[in-house]
Amino acid sequence: MSESTPAEEARGTDSATRGGRPARPRGGRTGHTVRTERTDRVALSSLVAAHAISQTGNVVTAFAVPFYVLGLGGSGAEVGLAAAFATAPVIIGGPLGGVVVDRVGHRRAAIVADLVSGASVLAMPVLALTVGLPFWALLALVFVGGLLDSPGQTARRVMLPALTERAGVRIERSVGLLDGSERFAKLIGASIAGLLVAAVGPVASLFVNAATFAVSAALTGALVPASGPARTGSPNPRDDHPTDATDATEPTRASYRSDLVEGARFVVRDPLMRLIVALVLTTNLLDAARGSTLLPLYANDRLGGAAALGLLVATMGGCALAGNVAFGFVAHRVPRRLTFVACFTLAGGPSSLAFALGAPLPVLVAATALSGLAAGALNPILGTVQLERTPEHLRGRVFGLVTAGAWAGIPAGALLGGVAADTIGLTVAFGIVAVVYTTVTLAPLTGGHWRLMERRGPPGGRPPAPSL
Template sequence: MTGALTAPADTTPVTPARRPGPLVALIAAHGASLTGNMITLVALPLYVLAETGSAVLTGVAGAFAFAPVIIGGVFGGVVVDLVGYRRASIVADLASGATMAVIPLAALVGGLPIWAVIALVFLSGLLDTPGQTARAALLPDAAALAGVPVERALGFFGATHRASWLVGAPLAGALVAVAGAETAIAVDAATFAAAALVVAAFVPRALQPTVDDEPDAGGYWAAFGAGVRFVARDPLLRAIVLLVVVTNLFDAAKASVLLPVVANERLGGAAALGLLVGVMGGGALIGSLLYGAVGHRLPKRATLVLAFVIAGPPPFLALAAGWSLWPLVGVFVLAGFAAGAINPLLETAELARVPANMRARVFGAVGAGCWAAMPIGALGAGFASERFGASGVLLVAGALYLLVALTPLIGAHWRQLP
């Protein structure tokens, strides 16, 4: 008796279906949240300048806008690792949006004093930073699910930050000019809600790295210490933090005090400020997308130095020279284009060195370290510009920025860039 003939087994490898949806959702949510942040970063100094006329108080407001990123990055990254990346992203955005919504709601019944507005912006930033860290930690797995190289995903992810300048800054300038700072901040609150909704609806719960060792072994402080020690013991991560902390000090001084003061004094106010920040964001968006497409083929250290040299000093020096608005627009577009490569390049290096179960706490520690001097930059620029004038401070800062931008040319640790 013969058995029925059966077809031979199909041994063709099965390629997993690509699912780009979660990656698109993460990028969209990140872009919405960052756009709202940019609206507030533009609206807040203009609001303080209009209410007080003081560059010093504007610097204080800038310091309180940047400080929560440091605190939230250091301490919030561990919480994100413990509670899960998706959940942390949703909860952080909802909490930040609720906090910001208090400001426009209070304006309906008489408004808040300056110190209360600054305190609420500080609290919102404190809650928002872990959400940004959570989305960054989810990105490699979302990229793998979509079948996209991580460099390209990081380029798109970084492009959302740059796009937030392009969209958020001009929108903030227009909102402040037409409807007031409180309305601009209300839009910020709405973007947080939108980001939380997108992640909740389109990022699956299963999109969490599977690792052998548990991130919560030993509790919060043990996990916190492990993340800080990881950064402290890695030569390249230390070098990245040191470079970016100094350049961010200068950038914070420019963004939160020097540029608003110059725009207010001789460029036309809110509309000019929004335009300059917006076109820099537009240039950076193009730079990020281009780096995402071809960055893996470029020499990393040379690209990093060139990007910093073009992105950093020229806006300072052009502002110090007293250039008019439209030549400044050209300088800011070029600077933004170069800046677009910086974050994806450095973030690719970080991802290559950090275990999956430690992403949030290590990214948080690196980010906090990179932002550590930004409140000092904002506060110092406020005092220095009142004492010496904005042009003099811009000239000195631009020259120092150039020296710092060249430092990756020395040191063996920079040769470790992948």
């Protein structure tokens, strides 16, 4: 992404739920019940907080690396190449990491991912301040640091439904909280990163980044309950084992290849998953060209540097967080597909057009704010749809594969953005992004399998048959 069914929320026909939330047992509330509820909510809050802290570290990296490359006298193409090395690992870590997450345990996978990412980030400033950090070494460390990012995020997302159910929270609300934590991370991380890079330089700011991963790992280890991997081949797999231990000698355990093929088969055969991956792959390519390469170059060339970039990214993150919170109150009442189209179109087109037209900074901030408000609704919709349509025992693999597919265009987009800046110029490049982004995000209005986005069928079960 164990959750409540949105169709039951709308119709109110399930006696086991009240207003879309899991029903509490009838009768008096004992002290033990109150303590359990409090513990469950602390666990859910800790998972969301750990996700936010880890994502804050990623934002600092996204600021520090481009300005380090520019400080070495690098070109736009080299900035794009560094961004490509930061995102390419997701294509590898997504599908393979999803299988590992399902096997080794979600909590353990999240902790290890944070520790490895933190160690690779810490190596950058240590090398730069001692023996030196050449461009090739930077690329290698950025690649290693990103290799476990996707498995770590997948692990936290897969843990979300069970914690949500035990805490008595509507699944659409908790998915929105997790996405909101990412938006909050961009708001805080961009502000911190912009100030740090401007004040102490990109190298020193990476020490803060390494610390965020350590804090995230400690928070997950201390407050998020352990859970084991789903048992492949069991009739009713559940991720509620008391430890993260996995019995490697278990006779019913399938091979890694079989697990990966099973997840891939589900994604390929599900008509809505295919459409979602294709659409988000295209928009992510455009976002990578714009956000990872064109925007830092534009800020460095025309807006005065990292401080202006921090303002724009913080505006995007803050407004996306506000949009996310507001959407959480109406998510179960609005039509998903039409809301998705309207918000997706506004999230990319207007702000890119403003940069293409060379608008002054206040106009750029206003256009970015509009994009952020609209973007706040996108991931909650997509996350809830994926949770509803994916069987529980396949979620790690399916989410990893979907993430890898959606991110497949990001390395190319980051690199193409740098090449475009060096050849056709920033203005034309932003104009192309605006036109293509607006065109492709209108695709769900064509209907067909896109209608499957609306609420139907039990969560975590087999997807309903397509309605044409």
